[in-house]
Amino acid sequence: MVLAKPALKTVLDRPAQLRGLAMLALLGLVLAILVGMIWRNLSRLDTIQAYVSYSHLVQDAGLGLQQVLVDTFSGIHPGPRRLQEQSEKIRKLIREDAHLDQDTPARLGVVDSALREAGGGSLADARSQLSDAVKVMHLILSAETDQRERVLEEISRDTLAELELATGTLTVILVTAWIFLRRRILAPLNDLRHLLSNLAQEDFVPMDTKGLDPLLVPVFDSYNLMVRNLGELEEAKRMYALSLEAEVRSATQALLEQQRSLARAERLAAIGELAAAVAHELRNPLAGIQMSCQNLRNEIRDPDQAERLDLIGAELKRMARLLNNLLEQGRQSPLPACEFNLAELVRELLALTRYQVPAEIMLEQDIPADLECYLPESNLRQILLNLVLNAAQALVGNPGTIRLVAQREEDKVLLEVIDDGPGFSPEILAKGIRLFGTGRVRGTGLGLAIVQRFVRELGGQIRLSNQTPHGACVSITLPLRSSQP
Structure with a gap:
């Protein structure tokens, strides 16, 4: 098992290395074609430059012969020395061998012979030989120009073909690389992106790695391993949530029994x-x-x-x-007072009361988080519990909201339990809280009486009122710190 991972890595790296070498070879081929094209064009430019230089020499020699011929028409004999200079130019052209037309050396030889003959004859003979030599030079220059244009056309055609070949090869390489990347790399990665987005919806479906590029196999194997682990963790979390919910229900049931x-x-x-x-x-x-x-x-x-x-x-x-x-x-002995956070006490009370109140009734609280009290906690908890259950019984069968509001008033705290039920009856508002006095058919009349007794034991006051347009409000004023030990 220890040797399996390096061996697998070697197997997976081999195709990647081969593809990398193939890509480098293709790029090298394109580079070689481009370098070859540049090299050939440079060589062609040198050749063309040589041809152009040769044509210039031919043209210069032709102009020199024309000037000598013009002098003969003015009655000036060129003389052997001048004809010898022109003959040297012609022989230099023959020695350079940079001509394009294959008849150029022979024609240059004819010109050279004509120049030698013109040097030993009369003015009329010299004029006739020079005239023939000029005609041959014009013929040479015309033939060289035609051949040069033909060579330029061939070079242009070859260069265009090579450029098209290089462009086509590069296009094929790019298209092949794009198709490869899109089908073998980008498409699986796009599928992986969708799968990762589905993880937020708890869709733990592994991806099939068949047909994947070997480069991506480790990535998708890691994804599948992660998905399996997440699935196991999700199942463990679900089972833990179920067991925790069962424990909470059991504890709540026991608490409800204790509350009853x-x-x-x-x-x-x-x-x-x-x-x-x-x-x-x-x-x-x-x-x-x-x-x-x-x-x-x-x-x-x-x-x-x-x-x-x-x-x-x-x-x-x-x-x-x-x-x-x-x-x-x-006679009752008072419970001991202790320091507690009122917002935390109400939050715990509403969380436990949630199981006793119908789901259509909303429980809300608006209590400052830093409101600290020093009172008998059990008595205050029982007061609020009785008031919340009374409000829930008033709303039974109808949706509604029960709100617990508290605020500090100097050295006292004002607690209000508000509901949007039918409110208190006029009799209760007129006569106040009486033992066994209730406005409900099945009420015992003990809830508010017990609350009143607890409030008085804590040195507080209780007041009943109705809300507009409907609803009841029980307001309790208690000292922040109890005088009881």
């Missing part, structure tokens, strides 16, 4: 408070009855009636003891 138990305990506490109030009200008249019975006992001398009064007095004492026990049980 706490609600029952609060109802019993309210009933105990009512019993304590009744016991307190009964204890005073019961003490008067007991004193009257004791006085009456002291005045009666009949043993039977005295015994009956003693029985009544004993029962009255037992009832007094029961009432005192009720009062003792009705």
